[in-house]
Amino acid sequence: MSEIFKDMLCDSKLQGVLLLIDALDECSTGLNQLLDLITETSQLTSAKWLVSSRNWWQIEEQLCTVAQRLSLEVNASSVSTAVDSYIMVKVSRLSKLKGYKDDTASKVRQYLLSHAGGTFLWVALVCRELENTHRRKALQKIESFPTGLDAFYKRMMHQINGGEDAELCRQILALVATTYRPLSLAESTILIEECHGLADDLESLQDTISLCGSFLTIRKDIVYFVHQSAKDFLLSKEYTAFNQILPSGIAYQHHSIFSRSLEVLSKTLRRNIYELRAPGSSIKDISPPDPNPLASLKYSSTH
Known part of the structure; x- marks a missing residue:
């Protein structure tokens, strides 16, 4: 498949190809092969890759030959500006959804701006919690959120x-x-x-x-x-x-x-569970019944 993919990218008629991969560090299988593919095709074809990842040395090492790399840590000020813009949008939507008064919206916005720490996910998680909070308790709720993802997760675990x-x-x-x-x-x-x-x-x-x-x-x-x-x-x-x-x-x-x-599996599986009239039917000709008695067993049957 990778050879077919590379042949496609080498086609001279294919112009302006942009390939995006988010959270490359979350790739659990075949990471080295994928990195090799990215490196090879970026050098041999006109295709451009846009890849995001946490700073893992394995990934850094294999992509060291890539000409252009951007470290968000080094460009923290640009990230912080983007997070601030994200906060403005999220608070605006929250205000419309929950009916915040101007004073409440202003205080929520200010708390997010001063505690976000340049982290989009922290802002998203806090706003998600506020969506499920009555507007009269919004300020009390938001002030209970600590700064940083680990501290946020600890608070959520304590709440659970x-x-x-x-x-x-x-x-x-x-x-x-x-x-x-x-x-x-x-x-x-x-x-x-x-x-x-x-x-x-x-x-x-x-x-x-x-x-x-x-x-x-x-x-x-x-x-x-x-x-x-x-x-x-x-x-x-x-x-x-x-x-x-x-x-x-x-x-x-x-x-x-x-x-x-x-x-x-022992309690659910039985002979001819789909009640097929012809046991020799091709799987391509079989339509699962609704509800499908095997739908809940897929993971158990595989792993």
């Missing part, structure tokens, strides 16, 4: 541990942090025993996941971390969050997922 569904939230975080890919809502319900009764009520599961604060988000019924930094925080043994969600360790969590998968 003090909630009525603390144990369930910790189970959800442990599951999402250790599975090999993002799970669908349906897959999540069967891998957490307390959520098994929500298999036919995904809206309630969404509400439950929302209790996990600003660690998780749901897009098209798939559960993701809001950012790689959230997962890194939970899995770092430097913080108490690791022992809170994984008191017996990662290996034990994988064993629990494995055991739970065997249990639900």
Whole structure:
């Protein structure tokens, strides 16, 4: 596939090609091959790559021959200006959404400007919390947010541990942090025993996941971390969050997922589960029924 891709980029009729990769450091498999592809095609073709990544020495080392690189740390003032503009837009939208008075909007804006520390994600997470806060409590709420992502995550973890569904939230975080890919809502319900009764009520599961604060988000019924930094925080043994969600360790969590998968597969799978009339049907000719009895078993069947 890479050779076909390189041949496409070498086509003289193909002009003005711009390829974008965000968060290259989050590439979990094939990173070295991808870096080789970027380096080779940037030198042999007219294609241009726009790549963002955290400062990992492996990536820095392989991209050292690239002519143009921009360090956000070195250009902190430019980043800070962009974050300030982002804050102005977010507060303007919040004001319209929540009906803030001018004084409230001004104080929210000022707090964000003075505590953002040049971090887009921190601003986004704080504003997300404010969206779920009554306007009369907006100032009280925003002043409770500490500066910095790690401090923000610690606060969120403390809030989760003090909630009525603390144990369930910790189970959800442990599951999402250790599975090999993002799970669908349906897959999540069967891998957490307390959520098994929500298999036919995904809206309630969404509400439950929302209790996990600003660690998780749901897009098209798939559960993701809001950012790689959230997962890194939970899995770092430097913080108490690791022992809170994984008191017996990662290996034990994988064993629990494995055991739970065997249990639900044994209870759910049966001969001709799609009730096909012709057992010799090609898979291309089969349309899964709605609801699909295998939808929640995809992860368990694969991993």
